[in-house]
Amino acid sequence: MQKADFKAYICRPWCMFFSEDEKEEMACLGARVAARLAENGCIRTDEIRNVIKDRDVWEKHRAGLGRILCRVCEFCAEDCDFQSLEPSEDLEPCGGYIVLAHLLENGAVELRDLEYAL
Numbered sequence: 001m002q003k004a005d006f007k008a009y010i011c012r013p014w015c016m017f018f019s020e021d022e023k024e025e026m027a028c029l030g031a032r033v034a035a036r037l038a039e040n041g042c043i044r045t046d047e048i049r050n051v052i053k054d055r056d057v058w059e060k061h062r063a064g065l066g067r068i069l070c071r072v073c074e075f076c077a078e079d080c081d082f083q084s085l086e087p088s089e090d091l092e093p094c095g096g097y098i099v100l101a102h103l104l105e106n107g108a109v110e111l112r113d114l115e116y117a118l
């Protein structure tokens with residue numbers, strides 16, 4: 001799955017790391033899983049449009065998403081510090097994580113849905 005397939009509804013609106021000039025085509029696992037759920041019809045794109053950025057929600061789902069998603073995300077080792085022991089206070093997770101945490105919080109998906117989409 002290419003970043004171009006979902007950057008309009010995941011990366012551009014929700015990810016602090018997104019840049020229009022960025023030529024990198026590799027995508028984080030969070031975005032790929034969120035896009036797969038949308039493609040499979042498991043979630044609707046209007047649910048993604050209505051995402052709210054909420055640090056409390058990110059923290060609440062840190063362990064679950066960390067275990068299923070971040071631990072095996074290719075960006076975790078070098079590019080993304082969100083799951084590090086001491087992330088900076090203004091650091092945000094990727095757009096995919098933000099979307100998935102919101103959907104988990106609202107009951108639109110469960111962790112097992114994410115596992116099936118890995």
Ligand code: SF4
Nearest residue numbers: 011015027028095096
């Ligand atoms: S880190 Fe993930 S959500 Fe952010 S721009 Fe890259 S692929 Fe998109």
Ligand code: SF4
Nearest residue numbers: 028030070073080094
């Ligand atoms: S928050 Fe970081 S490690 Fe977790 S899925 Fe997103 S890019 Fe990967």
